[in-house]
Amino acid sequence: MAATTKIYRTEEGKDLYAVMAEFATPADTYHAAEKVRDAGYQKWDVYSPFPIHGIEEAMGLKRPILPLLVGVMGITGACLGFAFQYWVSTVGYKTNVQGKPYGAWEAFVPVTFEIGVLFTAFTALFGMLVINGLPRWNHPLLCKERFLGVSDDKFIIAIESADAKFEPEQVRKLLKDAGATAIELVEDIPDAPAAPAAH
Amino acid sequence: MSSLNPDQATAARLAGLAQAPDAPRAWDPATGDGSLVEDPAVRAPLVLGNRSFNWVTETVCGYAEKGPGKWFWPTFFLTSQIAALMPLMILYLAITGVGVWGLNNQVDWAWDITNFVFWIGIGHAGTLISAILCLLKQKWRTSINRAAEAMTIFAVICAATFPGIHVGRIWMAWMLFPIPNANAIWPNFKSPLLWDVFAVSTYGTVSALFWFMGMVPDFATLRDRAAKRIMTGRQIGGTLPLIGKTADEVRAFAYGLASLGWRFSSRHWLNYEKAYLMLAGISTPLVLSVHSIVSFDFATSVLPGWHTTIFPPYFVAGAIFGGFAMVLMLLIPSRELFPGMKDLITMRHLENMAKIILVTGYMVGFAYAMEFFVAWYSGNAYERDVFLFNRVLPPFLAVEGLDGQLKYAPYWWAYWAMIFCNVVSPQVFWIKACRQSIPVIFTVAFLVTIGMWFERFVIIVTSLHRAFLPGEWHMFYPSLVDILTFVGSCGTFLTLYLLFCRFLPQFAMSEIKNVMPQASPHYRPPASGGGAGPSGVHHAPNKEGV
Numbered sequence: 001m002a003a004t005t006k007i008y009r010t011e012e013g014k015d016l017y018a019v020m021a022e023f024a025t026p027a028d029t030y031h032a033a034e035k036v037r038d039a040g041y042q043k044w045d046v047y048s049p050f051p052i053h054g055i056e057e058a059m060g061l062k063r064p065i066l067p068l069l070v071g072v073m074g075i076t077g078a079c080l081g082f083a084f085q086y087w088v089s090t091v092g093y094k095t096n097v098q099g100k101p102y103g104a105w106e107a108f109v110p111v112t113f114e115i116g117v118l119f120t121a122f123t124a125l126f127g128m129l130v131i132n133g134l135p136r137w138n139h140p141l142l143c144k145e146r147f148l149g150v151s152d153d154k155f156i157i158a159i160e161s162a163d164a165k166f167e168p169e170q171v172r173k174l175l176k177d178a179g180a181t182a183i184e185l186v187e188d189i190p191d192a193p194a195a196p197a198a199h
Numbered sequence: 200m201s202s203l204n205p206d207q208a209t210a211a212r213l214a215g216l217a218q219a220p221d222a223p224r225a226w227d228p229a230t231g232d233g234s235l236v237e238d239p240a241v242r243a244p245l246v247l248g249n250r251s252f253n254w255v256t257e258t259v260c261g262y263a264e265k266g267p268g269k270w271f272w273p274t275f276f277l278t279s280q281i282a283a284l285m286p287l288m289i290l291y292l293a294i295t296g297v298g299v300w301g302l303n304n305q306v307d308w309a310w311d312i313t314n315f316v317f318w319i320g321i322g323h324a325g326t327l328i329s330a331i332l333c334l335l336k337q338k339w340r341t342s343i344n345r346a347a348e349a350m351t352i353f354a355v356i357c358a359a360t361f362p363g364i365h366v367g368r369i370w371m372a373w374m375l376f377p378i379p380n381a382n383a384i385w386p387n388f389k390s391p392l393l394w395d396v397f398a399v400s401t402y403g404t405v406s407a408l409f410w411f412m413g414m415v416p417d418f419a420t421l422r423d424r425a426a427k428r429i430m431t432g433r434q435i436g437g438t439l440p441l442i443g444k445t446a447d448e449v450r451a452f453a454y455g456l457a458s459l460g461w462r463f464s465s466r467h468w469l470n471y472e473k474a475y476l477m478l479a480g481i482s483t484p485l486v487l488s489v490h491s492i493v494s495f496d497f498a499t500s501v502l503p504g505w506h507t508t509i510f511p512p513y514f515v516a517g518a519i520f521g522g523f524a525m526v527l528m529l530l531i532p533s534r535e536l537f538p539g540m541k542d543l544i545t546m547r548h549l550e551n552m553a554k555i556i557l558v559t560g561y562m563v564g565f566a567y568a569m570e571f572f573v574a575w576y577s578g579n580a581y582e583r584d585v586f587l588f589n590r591v592l593p594p595f596l597a598v599e600g601l602d603g604q605l606k607y608a609p610y611w612w613a614y615w616a617m618i619f620c621n622v623v624s625p626q627v628f629w630i631k632a633c634r635q636s637i638p639v640i641f642t643v644a645f646l647v648t649i650g651m652w653f654e655r656f657v658i659i660v661t662s663l664h665r666a667f668l669p670g671e672w673h674m675f676y677p678s679l680v681d682i683l684t685f686v687g688s689c690g691t692f693l694t695l696y697l698l699f700c701r702f703l704p705q706f707a708m709s710e711i712k713n714v715m716p717q718a719s720p721h722y723r724p725p726a727s728g729g730g731a732g733p734s735g736v737h738h739a740p741n742k743e744g745v
Contacts, residue, residue, distance in 0.1 A: 026720045027721065047465065048463060048465060050468075050710070051468035051709075052465070053713075053718075055720075056465070064470045064473050067477060088385040089389070092385045093384060093385035108388055110397070111388060111394055113488055114394075114485075117405060117484075120481045124477045125408050125478070128471055128473075129459060132464075134459045134460050134467070137460060151256075151463060152253055
């Protein structure tokens with residue numbers, strides 16, 4: 001933990017996870033996100049019931065690496081699929097089919113394609129989850145009643161206390177000036193109990 | 200939410216507490232709601248009635264939370280009884296043998312493979328709607344894609360059963376898969392039947408992943424609603440027997456588990472959208488490849504009537520055609536039975552699907568004609584005979600053969616039933632009034648579904664029942680077990696679909712919200728309270744009248 005990181009506590013004495021602010025419309029959220037981005041925060045996020053068009057630019061997010069991962073895994077899957085068929089047909093269990101060569105590659109195309117697709121699909125879903133840090137049981141934000149409105153029709157920006165620039169009053173002022181309709185503190189929840197290796 | 204919010208009126212109506220009469224709509228002459236607006240400069244609204252995001256949440260979650268209504272459990276009871284026929288018939292088949300079907304020496308594939316191709320074809324429209332229409336940025340897909348994807352999964356489940364049981368010895372079905380076994384036997388990768396195993400199992404898996412991924416944010420919405428009700432002490436539904444937990448506690452847990460902890464973060468959405476787009480991008484060639492490979496089962500054989508290079512595109516077009524018909528047959532009753540669904544599935548959606556049926560109907564019609572052309576143009580006597588004397592010629596047009604006997608096609612009624620259902624009946628969609636009439640659309644969809652079953656029956660049975668030598672000619676008659684297995688598969692399909700309607704989000708809420716006008720960061724609400732938004736129909740009266 002860096003020396004500059006301060007631990008903030010709420011009035012009930014719980015650790016502070018973040019300051020969250022609610023916004024009324026996608027447009028307000030978009031412009032507020034631009035302000036937070038320009039203020040130089042790193043650990044913050046916009047929560048919306050659907051992906052707001054262009055929000056990644058307003059937030060200054062980098063291009064995701066997922067497509068690259070999926071492409072690599074898809075090609076790997078196709079290669080493995082081809083190699084497996086080739087091995088089965090030439091080594092594992094040679095079958096003379098209409099006098100064709102054992103390793104006639106043309107017949108392997110459909111299954112090669114299908115296995116490539118299978119790897120692509122699994123990587124797209126599970127790669128997305130892993131990169132997003134999902135699945136997880138709970139999250140400090142999900143304990144806030146106001147936050148649960150995000151899954152319906154609310155728009156929320158949360159700046160985490162772990163951010164190097166985090167200072168509660170400044171954050172509050174920034175979000176208020178950006179047009180927040182409500183601002184709340186989010187208490188941290190203790191991490192899940194560690195594996196029972198300790199005893 | 201203020202007390203004036205129209206959403207509360209909707210929520211009250213859904214809860215059965217209030218009756219909200221619809222204000223007259225005058226956007227277009229046919230429906231009065233703008234969904235069929237003719238002006239090409241005006242985009243038809245995808246969600247009717249100037250709805251809010253909250254209305255979408257309340258409506259869609261309401262289906263899963265409050266239940267569909269009194270009709271549901273009796274209907275479910277009926278379909279599940281029909282569904283029970285399927286395992287019963289399979290059990291009978293397994294303990295007796297394939298002799299319980301009407302197969303004979305000549306016709307060794309009949310209803311089993313017909314049903315397989317029929318169901319897998321129905322499955323394909325689901326992927327088409329979600330994947331291809333997604334890539335083509337057809338926003339109207341958002342209110343039908345979830346139901347169509349569900350249909351895909353359930354149709355694939357029905358389809359995959361038939362190849363598994365058609366060899367009779369179902370305990371050997373595992374040998375379809377390339378698993379090392381005691382005899383060191385590996386499958387033959389040069390066989391289209393094995394390609395089919397990979398195609399169908401990949402298709403089922405990828406469709407399920409795609410469906411599940413689309414539902415993750417909607418599961419999170421259902422989870423949050425249940426959690427919120429628990430927090431605020433306004434739980435709905437009592438304590439469940441046996442479990443000892445309240446309905447909302449069970450919902451928060453089950454939907455929470457399925458939602459994988461999704462919290463609507465924009466950083467997550469960015470990866471999610473990319474992953475979704477890639478799944479759509481890979482599903483599109485997948486759906487085309489799967490039905491092409493299914494058609495290879497026939498096309499790579501040397502049987503006249505099967506040995507045709509047109510089969511892959513012909514099968515794919517037919518799958519889309521039959522699948523859209525099935526989507527319509529599921530959505531039209533849903534639309535009537537679920538409150539508020541008519542504002543999500545508008546007449547425009549139904550009309551668009553009717554147009555796709557018309558177009559794909561022409562594609563299959565063209566394929567039927569092309570088969571005849573090739574049979575004639577190839578100069579192959581066997582090929583010509585299959586089409587003329589196995590399929591087409593009715594008894595009253597019989598011609599005298601070389602031996603002086605009258606020749607006609609014993610399955611002519613099946614062939615002409617197919618032509619009537621698949622080529623003739625969709626022609627009514629040229630008439631606008633028919634495209635916009637729900638009874639007509641439903642009737643045509645029903646006929647198309649029957650026609651597509653007959654198409655597979657015609658291809659499989661009429662080609663098989665007469666081989667090269669007349670001594671091998673046998674008619675096929677289905678047995679009761681054949682019939683009841685198929686009826687049972689329909690029951691299975693409907694039962695699974697009903698369970699989907701009851702417990703899962705029937706609409707992709709986050710996607711519907713995303714195509715609503717107010718979702719745009721450039722959206723400016725009209726000056727006079729609650730206009731129609733940027734759809735251009737500013738003169739429209741506000742439905743809720745507030």
